[in-house]
Amino acid sequence: MGKEAKKVNLKVLVAALGVENIKIIDPLDQKATRSAIKEELAKDGPSVIIAQRPCALFKRANIKAKLALKVDQEKCEGCKMCLDLNCPPISWKKGITKEGSKRKGVSFIDGTICNGCGLCEQVCKFGAIS
Template identity: 40%
Template sequence: TGYTLKGEKTFEIDIEQLVKACGVEFVKKVDPYDLEESYQAVQEALAFDGPSVLITYRPCALLESEKRKPKTPFMVIEEECIECGACHKLGCPAITKVVGNTVIDYNNCTGCSMCEQVCKPGAIVTTAK
């Protein structure tokens, strides 16, 4: 990150180069918010004959510094939702059930889009649309 645990500025370490210097041949950077890309990368890493490393390059959405950034939350279109539960399986604290309906808490949604990606009927959409 270029910062120490105390938050002081320091040099940034290139994790990819560090891992390659240790002799790891399969090194791949992935966006952890892109579920399809992440799934594919895990499959490739598992299939590789030898050590493999996947590097995710986004900060945790639950960090205070990330929570303060501008975001575009998501919402559930009730009429489109079939209550399959796929979004609930993500474990997102913003997704809950209220009176039998799935809702996304605008204030807790980080805008990561993972719920939208797993919603097969397309009932979860960005509030920007």
């Protein structure tokens, strides 16, 4: 609402509830996020993982946005891994096939609403997003 407010320290808050396993991660770092989840699931008792990063909408409004990413249709294998992120700019174009590939379509990124966070780039195993 534009009014200054006290920042809530989630780590202290969670610790006050008695949780001993607390980890703070950057949710845009796929590798670190996956290993934190794996590590915490292997522990006994409750764990809390705090995903800490400014809201994407806040970033768009306040920080100079990075360049939007795009899908190289030649490299895209149509595996749909990037679609599983449910990121609004990513959509599916069916019927775009490729010789020597089983793909049934390709992914597409709407550059007008992509904030360039790079998450989809980390997910694509074919190097089709840059």
